[in-house]
Amino acid sequence: MKIAVVGGGLAGLSAAVRLAGEGHEVSIFEKNSHLGGKMNVWKSEGYTFDMGPTIITMPAVLERLFTSVGRRMEDYLQMVSLDPQWRTFFADGSQFDLFSSLEGMTAEMNRFAPDQMANYLQFLSYAHRMYDISEKWFFWKPWGSLKDVLGAGSFGPQSLSLAAAIDPMTSMHQAIRKHFTDPRLAQLFEHFVQYVGSSPFLAPAILSLIPWVQIGQGCWYPIGGTGSIARALGKLCDELGVEVHTDTAVEKIEIRGGRAAGVVVEGGSFYDADVVIANSDIVRTFRDLLPSEESEQYLRKHSAQLEPACSGVVLYLGCSKRFPNLLHHDFFFSSNSDEEFRDLYERRIPHADPTIYLAIPSRTDPTVAPQGCEAVYALVHTPYISPEFDWKTGAQTYRDIIVDKMERCGMAGLKESIVTERMITPLDLESLYWVNKGAIYGVVTKRGLTSAFKTGNRSKTKGLYFAGGSVNPGAGVPMVLMSGQIAAQCVLEDMGTGDRIKNNMNQNARV
Ligand SMILES: Cc1cc2nc3c(=O)[nH]c(=O)nc-3n(C[C@H](O)[C@H](O)[C@H](O)COP(=O)(O)OP(=O)(O)OC[C@H]3O[C@@H](n4cnc5c(N)ncnc54)[C@H](O)[C@@H]3O)c2cc1C
Structure with a gap:
C-alpha cells in the first residue's frame, strides 16, 4: 500500500x-x-536549545514504537530520570521541590507543609485511579465521542459505572482544591493542566492523571x-x-x-x-x-470541540554564567493563579505577573552549553491569537516583563549574561508549524459531552x-x-x- x-x-x-x-x-x-x-532545535554561539517540548513523560509509549519495529529504544536514546523533577518558587518567597520518590517527597513536605502529606497521598491515589480508567477506556483507541466509548463496552451497568468513576461533574480545579488546603500546593498541582493548555476551571477532573503520570512514571530527559x-x-x-x-x-x-x-x-x-x-x-x-x-x-x-488550546511566548537565552540555585526544571509562579487562568482562558490577554516555566538542561547535560554557561529556556503560556492582544506591537514589552521577573526571582545578573537570544510568540508558532491561532497543545480539553x-x-x-x-x-x-x-x-x-x-x-x- x-x-x-x-x-x-x-x-x-x-x-x-x-x-x-x-x-x-x-x-x-x-x-x-x-x-x-x-x-x-535552535543552535547559536555554542548553545543548543530545544524549542518545544522539554518535559518527557510516559517514555513507554515511545519504547513501544521502537519495539513494534524490532528495535530497542536504548540503542537510539539515552534517557535519564530527573528527581527532584521541578523546583518551584511561590510569590510569598517560599520554595518547594517536587520529588518522585516517596522518601524525597516526605522530607520535602515535612519541611514545607507537614499537614499536607496525607492530602498528597490521597490525591496521588485519586490521580492514579484516573490514570487507570484512562488506560483501560481511552488510551490506544481511536475514539471520537463518548458514544464510541460506551458502545464499545455495550451500553449497560459497566458504562454507567465508568461514567460515574470519571467524576464527570468535577473540574480539575475542584479536584485539586478538594485535596489540598495549602494554596501553594493547590497552585502547583493545578498547573499540570497546562500540559494540555487548558483552563483548570473548565477541564475535567480526569486530567488529574497528568501529575500521576509524571510523579508515578518519571520525568525524563534524553541526553543531547x-x-x-x-x-x-x-x-x-x-x-x-x-x-x-x-x-x-x-x-x-x-x-x-x-x-x-x-x-x-x-x-x-x-x-x-x-x-x-x-x-x-x-x-x-x-x-x-x-x-x-x-x-x-x-x-x-464542532466549533466548541475545536477551540484552540493556549499559546505561549518562549525565550531562548544563552547565558555566560551559571544559576546553581536552579534545577533542570523550575517554575516561578504567579501571585494569583485564579486571575492568571482567567486572563488566559476568559479575558484572552497575557497575564501581567505570569507563571514562568524554565528548562535549564545544562544543569543535567553539559553538551548543550559551553563550559560555565547555561542554556535557559523560559516559557510563559498566553492566550491563543485573538483580537484582544496584538503580538506585533506587544511582544517586546512582554519579553521585558518576563526577564525582569526572572531576575527578581533569583536569577540575578541574568540580563548582562545573555550572549545570544531568540524569542517566539504565538504569531511565530502559527507560522512555524501552521497551527490554528498559534495553539501549542492542539485543542482545549473541557468538561461536557460536546467538548x-x-x-x-x-x-x-x-x-x-x-x-x-x-x-x-x-x-x-x-x-x-x-x-x-x-x-x-x-x-x-x-x-x-x-x-x-x-x-x-x-x-x-x-x-
Ligand atoms: C513551546 C512548547 C513547549 C512544549 N512543551 C512540552 C513538554 O514539555 N512536554 C510535552 O509532552 N509536550 C510539550 N509541548 C507539546 C508538544 O510539543 C506537541 O504536543 C507535539 O510535539 C505535537 O506533535 P504533532 O505531531 O501533533 O504536531 P507538530 O509538531 O505541530 O507537527 C505537525 C507538522 O506538520 C507540518 N505541517 C502542517 N501542515 C502542513 C502541510 N500542509 N504540509 C506539510 N507539512 C505540514 C508542520 O510543519 C509540523 O512539522 C510543547 C510545545 C511547544 C510549542
Missing part, C-alpha cells in the same frame, strides 16, 4: 514508522526543513536534548525506507470517488496514495487541505486518517506518539491486517 503522511511531527513520524515496519510504502511531506515539528527523540525517529524512518520530502508543503488532500487518493504539494505535483494520514492541525486540515461545504459544516458543528472528546483518528472519508495533538487522544509528546500509532492501527485494521496489531496493542496496554 502507498501511504502519504502530511506533516513530519512526532505523530506523523510514529505513524510512518509503524506502517513502514509493516512493509508499506510510506512518504512523509513536511513543509519545514526539519522533522519533528514542534520538537524543534529532547530533539534527540525526533532525530531517532528520523533515523528509524530512514532505516525502514520511508521517503521523506522536507521543504514540501501539502496544498490539498485529493479525494476521488469518495476516498483519499493522494496529496497535491506546493508547485502542483500530485503524489498518489491509497491512504493519507494528516498530522497537520485538524482545523487547518479541514479548512485549507480539504476545502468543501462538508468541511465548513464540520468546523461549524470532552477530540476528533477521532479515522475520518468518515475512506482512506483518510488523523494523527496529532489536535485529535485523539490529545497533545503532549506521549499522547501524539500514541496518536500516530493509533492512526496506523486503524489503517491496518481497515485493510484487514489489524487483528494481530490489535492484540499486540492490548498486550502492551499497560505502559
Whole structure:
C-alpha cells in the first residue's frame, strides 16, 4: 500500500514508522526543513536549545514504537530520570521541590507543609485511579465521542459505572482544591493542566492523571536534548525506507470517488496514495487541505470541540554564567493563579505577573552549553491569537516583563549574561508549524459531552486518517506518539491486517 503522511511531527513520524515496519510504502511531506515539528532545535554561539517540548513523560509509549519495529529504544536514546523533577518558587518567597520518590517527597513536605502529606497521598491515589480508567477506556483507541466509548463496552451497568468513576461533574480545579488546603500546593498541582493548555476551571477532573503520570512514571530527559527523540525517529524512518520530502508543503488532500487518493504539494505535483494520514492541525486540515461545504459544516458543528488550546511566548537565552540555585526544571509562579487562568482562558490577554516555566538542561547535560554557561529556556503560556492582544506591537514589552521577573526571582545578573537570544510568540508558532491561532497543545480539553472528546483518528472519508495533538487522544509528546500509532492501527485494521496489531496493542496496554 502507498501511504502519504502530511506533516513530519512526532505523530506523523510514529505513524510512518509503524506502517513502514509493516512493509508499506510510506512518504512523509513536511513543509519545514526539519522533522519533528514542534520538537524543534535552535543552535547559536555554542548553545543548543530545544524549542518545544522539554518535559518527557510516559517514555513507554515511545519504547513501544521502537519495539513494534524490532528495535530497542536504548540503542537510539539515552534517557535519564530527573528527581527532584521541578523546583518551584511561590510569590510569598517560599520554595518547594517536587520529588518522585516517596522518601524525597516526605522530607520535602515535612519541611514545607507537614499537614499536607496525607492530602498528597490521597490525591496521588485519586490521580492514579484516573490514570487507570484512562488506560483501560481511552488510551490506544481511536475514539471520537463518548458514544464510541460506551458502545464499545455495550451500553449497560459497566458504562454507567465508568461514567460515574470519571467524576464527570468535577473540574480539575475542584479536584485539586478538594485535596489540598495549602494554596501553594493547590497552585502547583493545578498547573499540570497546562500540559494540555487548558483552563483548570473548565477541564475535567480526569486530567488529574497528568501529575500521576509524571510523579508515578518519571520525568525524563534524553541526553543531547529532547530533539534527540525526533532525530531517532528520523533515523528509524530512514532505516525502514520511508521517503521523506522536507521543504514540501501539502496544498490539498485529493479525494476521488469518495476516498483519499493522494496529496497535491506546493508547485502542483500530485503524489498518489491509497491512504493519507494528516498530522497537520485538524482545523487547518479541514479548512485549507480539504476545502468543501462538508468541511465548513464540520468546523461549524464542532466549533466548541475545536477551540484552540493556549499559546505561549518562549525565550531562548544563552547565558555566560551559571544559576546553581536552579534545577533542570523550575517554575516561578504567579501571585494569583485564579486571575492568571482567567486572563488566559476568559479575558484572552497575557497575564501581567505570569507563571514562568524554565528548562535549564545544562544543569543535567553539559553538551548543550559551553563550559560555565547555561542554556535557559523560559516559557510563559498566553492566550491563543485573538483580537484582544496584538503580538506585533506587544511582544517586546512582554519579553521585558518576563526577564525582569526572572531576575527578581533569583536569577540575578541574568540580563548582562545573555550572549545570544531568540524569542517566539504565538504569531511565530502559527507560522512555524501552521497551527490554528498559534495553539501549542492542539485543542482545549473541557468538561461536557460536546467538548470532552477530540476528533477521532479515522475520518468518515475512506482512506483518510488523523494523527496529532489536535485529535485523539490529545497533545503532549506521549499522547501524539500514541496518536500516530493509533492512526496506523486503524489503517491496518481497515485493510484487514489489524487483528494481530490489535492484540499486540492490548498486550502492551499497560505502559
Ligand atoms: C513551546 C512548547 C513547549 C512544549 N512543551 C512540552 C513538554 O514539555 N512536554 C510535552 O509532552 N509536550 C510539550 N509541548 C507539546 C508538544 O510539543 C506537541 O504536543 C507535539 O510535539 C505535537 O506533535 P504533532 O505531531 O501533533 O504536531 P507538530 O509538531 O505541530 O507537527 C505537525 C507538522 O506538520 C507540518 N505541517 C502542517 N501542515 C502542513 C502541510 N500542509 N504540509 C506539510 N507539512 C505540514 C508542520 O510543519 C509540523 O512539522 C510543547 C510545545 C511547544 C510549542
